Amino acid sequence: MNMTRREMHRFALAATALFGFGGFQRAANAQALRSRGPLTNGDFEPIGGQPPQGARRSVEDFDYQVKYQRAFEAALWAMPALAIYRFRAAALEDLGLKDNDIIAYSGVATAKLEATTANASTPYITAFTDLQEGPTVLEVPPAGDDGSLYGQVVDAWQYTIADVGPSGLDQGKGGKYIFTPPGYDGEIPEGYLHVPSPNYRVAFAFRSVRGPGMTEAEAYAYAKRLRMYRLDQAGNPPEQVFFDPIDERYPTMPLWGLAHFENLHAIVTVEPVKPEDKQVMGMLATLGIRHGEPFSPDPVAERAMTQASYDVWFFMQEWYDNFPKEKLYWPDRHYASLLQADENRAFTWTYPDRIDTIERAAEYFWCTYMPKVLSDNPATQYMMAMADSTGAPLEAGATYRLDVPAEMPVEQFWALTVYDRATMGFIYTAENRTTLSSYDLETMTANDDGSYSIWIGPNAPEGREANWIPTAGKRPLPGMRLYGPTEAFNDRSFKMADFERVD
Numbered sequence: 001m002n003m004t005r006r007e008m009h010r011f012a013l014a015a016t017a018l019f020g021f022g023g024f025q026r027a028a029n030a031q032a033l034r035s036r037g038p039l040t041n042g043d044f045e046p047i048g049g050q051p052p053q054g055a056r057r058s059v060e061d062f063d064y065q066v067k068y069q070r071a072f073e074a075a076l077w078a079m080p081a082l083a084i085y086r087f088r089a090a091a092l093e094d095l096g097l098k099d100n101d102i103i104a105y106s107g108v109a110t111a112k113l114e115a116t117t118a119n120a121s122t123p124y125i126t127a128f129t130d131l132q133e134g135p136t137v138l139e140v141p142p143a144g145d146d147g148s149l150y151g152q153v154v155d156a157w158q159y160t161i162a163d164v165g166p167s168g169l170d171q172g173k174g175g176k177y178i179f180t181p182p183g184y185d186g187e188i189p190e191g192y193l194h195v196p197s198p199n200y201r202v203a204f205a206f207r208s209v210r211g212p213g214m215t216e217a218e219a220y221a222y223a224k225r226l227r228m229y230r231l232d233q234a235g236n237p238p239e240q241v242f243f244d245p246i247d248e249r250y251p252t253m254p255l256w257g258l259a260h261f262e263n264l265h266a267i268v269t270v271e272p273v274k275p276e277d278k279q280v281m282g283m284l285a286t287l288g289i290r291h292g293e294p295f296s297p298d299p300v301a302e303r304a305m306t307q308a309s310y311d312v313w314f315f316m317q318e319w320y321d322n323f324p325k326e327k328l329y330w331p332d333r334h335y336a337s338l339l340q341a342d343e344n345r346a347f348t349w350t351y352p353d354r355i356d357t358i359e360r361a362a363e364y365f366w367c368t369y370m371p372k373v374l375s376d377n378p379a380t381q382y383m384m385a386m387a388d389s390t391g392a393p394l395e396a397g398a399t400y401r402l403d404v405p406a407e408m409p410v411e412q413f414w415a416l417t418v419y420d421r422a423t424m425g426f427i428y429t430a431e432n433r434t435t436l437s438s439y440d441l442e443t444m445t446a447n448d449d450g451s452y453s454i455w456i457g458p459n460a461p462e463g464r465e466a467n468w469i470p471t472a473g474k475r476p477l478p479g480m481r482l483y484g485p486t487e488a489f490n491d492r493s494f495k496m497a498d499f500e501r502v503d
Contacts, residue, residue, distance in 0.1 A: 067301045070283040071308035075260060077280050079361035081267045082260065083116065083368055084158040084203055087252045088128040089263070094251055100136065100230070101241040102127045103250075104208075104223040107216045111426035111434060114251045116368050117338060117382075118426065119481060120435040121415040122207040123216060125151070125223045131181035131200045132270075137192070137234055138204070139227035140164055142174035147214070147222025150379060151206030152369045153179070156199035156271045159348055160372040164206060167371075167379045169193050178231060182272050189234070199271045205369045209412070209483070253425055258302055260309040261287065265295040276355060316365045317422075319358075321393065323386045330495050334391060338367050338382035338479060341374040366424045381485045385478040389498035394421070396475040399457030399503040406450030409494045411484030413438040418456050421475035429470040436469055457503065 059065045075082075091097045105123040109115075118124070129136040140149065149165035161179075166172030170193060178192040179202050188194045206226075208219040229237045255263065264284075269292055273281055281291065287305060288297035297305065329335045340363050342349045342356070347370040349360035363370070371378070387393055388400060408414045415437035420427045426434045436444065436454055444452055444466050455461050456476055460468035480496065488494040 061300075063300050064304055067287055067304035068308050070286055071261065071301075071305040072311060073357070074264065074280055074284055074287070075309055075312040076357045076361040077277075077355075078264050078267070080158040080364040081156055081271075082254050082263055083364050084154060084156065085201075085263050085267055086254055087115075087126065087203055087205075087368075088201065089266075090250055090252045091126075091128060095243060095245060095248060097243055098241070099129045099133075100127065100228045101243060102226055102228055103245060104220065104226075104242050106220045106244045106246050108435075109426075110246075110432055111428045112247070112249045113245070114249065114253050114423075114425050116253060116424045117366055117384075117417075117419055117477075117479060119207065119415065120417055120426070121413065121437050121439065121481065121483075122150075122209055123219050123223060125149075125206040125208060125226065126204060127226075127228050128201065128203045129179065129228065131179060131197055131202060133230055135178055135180045135184065135186070135231040136202065137227075137229055137231055137237075138177040138179070140170055140174045140177065141222065141225040142170075143172035145211055147219060147225075148172065148209045148211065149206045150209050151204060152371060153177070153195065153202060153204040154369060155197050156201040156267060158364060158368065158370075159198075160370060161197055161202070162193075162195045163372055164204070169195070189231075198274075201271070253423060256309050256313050258306045258309070261289065261297070261305040262295060265289045269293065269295075276350070312361075316362060319362050320366070320386070328386070329383060330492060333495055334385060334387040334389070334498050335383040335480075335496060336386050338384050339363075339370060339374055339378070341370075345374045346372065347374075377485075377487075377490050379484065381482045381489060383480045383482070383496060385480075385499050387498075388501050390501075392501070394476050394478070394499065396421075396471070397458055397473055398501055399455060399459070399461075400476070400478075400499040401502050402454045402456070402478070402480075402499050403447075403497045404452045404454060406446075406452075408438070408482070409486040409489040410438075410482045411486060413483050415439075415481045415483075416454055416469070417479050417481065418469045418471060419477040419479060421477040424477065427470070427472050427474050427476075429472045431470050433469055436467070440466075455502070456499075 091103060097103070103124070103126045105125070107123060108120045109118055109124055110120070113124070141147070143149065143166050150167065151164055152160045153162040153164060154160050162169050162177060164170065169177070176192045178188060178194050180194065180196050181200055182198055184196065208223040210216070210219045224242055227237060227240050254260065268281065268284065268289060273291055284290070287301045289295065323336055327336055327340060329337050341347060342359070343351070347363060349356040385394065394400065402416065415435050417435040418427065419425060441452065445464060446452055453467060455464060455468045456478060457471055458473050478499065482489060
């Protein structure tokens with residue numbers, strides 16, 4: 001059938017209105033075929049079913065490509081669990097401890113505590129347990145003039161299952177916590193604070209917070225009032241083992257490379273699989289990681305997992321190099337809170353319709369042991385310097401100055417710690433100094449207005465050695481901790497000065 005020019009124009013308008021431009025093309029093609037007369041099977045091709053003519057595959061080795069992609073996504077997904085796993089593994093393997101032994105630092109940690117954004121102002125206390133052996137009891141002393149605890153108990157996914165101390169479940173009154181394994185239906189003794197765990201392995205990290213006039217020795221003595229044992233030992237608890245690693249290397253940081261996935265296997269082969277994680281478990285099976293089975297990757301999977309682990313590290317570094325401006329604590333400053341909570345002000349990034357694995361990985365990449373919920377008035381605040389006063393990233397080998405006002409908005413104390421941007425941990429230096437705090441003001445030099453200037457860099461300014469934190473040529477990540485921040489800080493009416501580059 002032949003169409004006049006006017007009829008063709010009307011046909012084009014109608015087809016485009018009904019089907020869009022693509023629909024018009026298809027209609028035009030059909031019209032052209034009809035105009036040819038009767039059609040045979042040889043005139044047809046299926047609609048869809050294969051890529052368009054000229055398409056080419058982008059990779060030659062699909063086996064590697066699939067395993068690499070699955071390894072990359074799995075490493076992001078497992079970041080919280082991988083980070084906490086290393087704390088327990090290092091305690092058992094490097095320090096020679098057992099579950100329910102308590103690590104209690106007799107003083108503030110040095111760079112020998114190789115941990116992500118740890119503090120060096122309050123002595124740490126930590127311990128681990130495995131609920132496959134049955135429920136575990138943790139006895140916590142009451143808070144008072146002789147001491148106080150701040151910290152969290154987390155499960156194998158590093159999700160907080162209990163806050164402890166004045167801001168925790170015991171409200172500073174102390175007591176006996178009992179942690180029970182998944183599916184536990186046994187009787188809970190009267191008077192215990194029951195915390196059911198969704199996973200078998202449990203860890204805690206507390207800080208023995210010094211009150212006014214308290215010494216480190218007194219904080220250490222307070223920490224040693226803790227007790228941890230199995231419930232079946234409650235009638236006659238064993239003597240508590242305490243270990244002080246103040247002079248020991250405690251390497252808790254994630255191991256990148258194939259070891260990353262060996263650690264992941266050690267987690268998922270023991271812990272229960274949640275329904276929302278079954279798809280990732282299927283991806284891990286492709287890599288030779290299956291629940292309850294030996295670690296058995298083939299050579300291609302080993303190569304893919306190794307490279308994917310490295311790439312996740314680089315990806316996270318780039319994520320923080322391009323930190324979202326809307327997440328800065330003050331719009332006109334360059335600080336971000338270490339605690340970047342999810343939309344529910346929690347730290348799981350689990351919603352009814354999705355799990356945000358990238359933002360979750362980013363938070364657990366630079367922080368461990370988060371509170372269960374981030375309140376509007378948190379007991380501590382941590383401000384990480386993401387750039388200098390000009391917005392430029394802080395650089396290795398450069399020197400910077402921070403001016404700290406005479407009156408900081410804190411009820412307890414403030415502390416500035418400088419981390420290695422690559423590891424998010426302390427920097428080893430000959431001076432063995434990672435932190436300056438309000439506890440150090442007596443030895444520091446004050447400015448005429450009562451403020452204090454602190455320098456960070458490879459070398460101390462002449463005459464200001466006491467006001468200097470060395471960086472040993474590392475790219476710095478400074479973090480200002482505020483213990484007991486006041487309303488002026490929490491409502492953001494107080495603003496910290498940015499770091500100024502001075503070299």
